[in-house]
Amino acid sequence: MEISKKAFQKPRTPIDLQQYVDDAYEFICGPEDILHAARLKKEPYKTFQEELLPFSAFCTWKYGNRTDVLCSLVPGTTGRDAIVHHLTTDVKHSVEITWPIDGKQIVQNNKQLNESHTIWRTGWYDDGNTELKKAMERILNKAYDKSQKDYRSAGGSTLIFVFDEFSLFSRSDPKKVEILNNLIKQMREIDFRVDEVLLMLAQSREKPKTFITIKKRASN
Numbered sequence: 715m716e717i718s719k720k721a722f723q724k725p726r727t728p729i730d731l732q733q734y735v736d737d738a739y740e741f742i743c744g745p746e747d748i749l750h751a752a753r754l755k756k757e758p759y760k761t762f763q764e765e766l767l768p769f770s771a772f773c774t775w776k777y778g779n780r781t782d783v784l785c786s787l788v789p790g791t792t793g794r795d796a797i798v799h800h801l802t803t804d805v806k807h808s809v810e811i812t813w814p815i816d817g818k819q820i821v822q823n824n825k826q827l828n829e830s831h832t833i834w835r836t837g838w839y840d841d842g843n844t845e846l847k848k849a850m851e852r853i854l855n856k857a858y859d860k861s862q863k864d865y866r867s868a869g870g871s872t873l874i875f876v877f878d879e880f881s882l883f884s885r886s887d888p889k890k891v892e893i894l895n896n897l898i899k900q901m902r903e904i905d906f907r908v909d910e911v912l913l914m915l916a917q918s919r920e921k922p923k924t925f926i927t928i929k930k931r932a933s934n
Contacts, residue, residue: 725784814852865908
């Protein structure tokens with residue numbers, strides 16, 4: 715199976731893109747050398763995880779089984795990571811994806827995981843919500859940074875902030891929900907130059923992603 719940035723840039727319907735992502739994910743999780751490289755954020759696996767996975771989830775969420783739109787990442791384009799091409803109108807909607815994470819810490823953790831040859835299933839023990847608050851601060855700081863840029867385009871534009879809920883966040887914990895709601899409130903006060911801003915809550919591969927609308931222009 716081809717796992718490459720070129721393959722990520724192939725226009726696909728939302729259903730076809732989701733199928734490609736599912737097949738690619740299973741392939742990457744197979745051979746140990748590929749899995750280890752993916753954990754260490756080596757390309758093209760870094761782009762697959764941080765851009766194609768959330769983009770595919772967005773396309774599935776927004777467009778479902780429509781066949782009149784084609785979705786693809788775009789190469790080295792300032793202000794957008796992907797486009798949704800509406801075939802009937804020839805409109806190309808720009809999508810920018812940002813996943814504010816502590817990349818160095820993740821790579822360090824995964825390096826230890828590779829060396830231990832075990833399956834890591836435990837998360838942070840964060841009774842005081844310290845790590846969750848740090849994650850939310852990273853998103854908010856990135857949001858302010860993104861607000862300095864103009865992402866508007868003729869075909870409309872969407873800015874997606876990704877937050878991985880696993881190990882840090884539980885919707886059954888009122889304190890954690892309060893932290894999330896406070897983040898959403900602060901993000902909604904930011905003046906973004908984009909048509910639509912979304913917060914994507916990612917869990918495991920098996921669970922559907924949750925999208926929270928931070929901003930949406932009435933005309934979009």
